[in-house]
Amino acid sequence: MTGTPLGTLSLDGRRKAAPFLRNCFAISEKHILSPVCGSKTRSRIREDTILINYPLYCPKCRQERLIEVRNLQTIVITEPDAKTQSR
Numbered sequence: 001m002t003g004t005p006l007g008t009l010s011l012d013g014r015r016k017a018a019p020f021l022r023n024c025f026a027i028s029e030k031h032i033l034s035p036v037c038g039s040k041t042r043s044r045i046r047e048d049t050i051l052i053n054y055p056l057y058c059p060k061c062r063q064e065r066l067i068e069v070r071n072l073q074t075i076v077i078t079e080p081d082a083k084t085q086s087r
Helices: 019-025
Strands: 007-009 015-017 029-033 040-046 050-058 063-070 073-077
Touching: 040 050
Parallel strands: none
Antiparallel strands: 007 015, 029 040, 050 063, 063 073
């Protein structure tokens, strides 16, 4: 074996991440919380995630809301209700 391409071996024989790969593991990730009940949803986001008009469904309260996400901050989009047509 001529070398370890994506890492180096430590003194105890375990693989360590190469220095150029260490920063990609440091990105935090979290679940999106439901804006209605506050519980975790099945969707997860990272720090560099940007969502626009994303339909977020909560399995606990069984409701769906449109959201926007930037920099791990969630904004609920409120759409006006459809008006009835009068004759």
